[in-house]
Amino acid sequence: MPFQIRLALISLFVIGIALVAWFGLFAGFAMPSKPLVWIRNDHLLHVCAFSWLSLIGLLLWGPAAAVIALLVVGAGLLELLQNFFPAHQMSLVDWCVSSGGVMLGTVLFPIIRYIWLSQRLQIWSK
DSSP: OOHHHHHHHHHHHHHHHHHHHIIIIIOOOOOOSSOSSSSOHHHHHHHHHHHHHHHHHHHHSSOHHHHHHHHHHHHHHHHHHGGGSTTOOOOHHHHHHHHHHHHHHHHHHHHHHHHHHHHHHHHHHO
């Protein structure tokens, strides 16, 4: 992987971790009373954030088991830390939803990697 792409992915991963930590611990905002979709909006945010992190993590670092384990444990630690912040509370459901986001990213990773590699091969064959 070219250095510039690797650096961009590392930057996106670090920014993603920082955003998850900020919104998970420090930001206190009320969720809308009527969700936009059939699931709670904050659960949708958990799934999106952790699938994004797992996709980038898998692109950057090879061993899938290590990336998955670190993100699932990290999601659990984030939920535990929420006990110490007044605007948030720990939730087992949130941890399960975050872990589901990691699994979704893991399932999507081979598909996205295949599409990305096939696009690169098409560019090279021209």
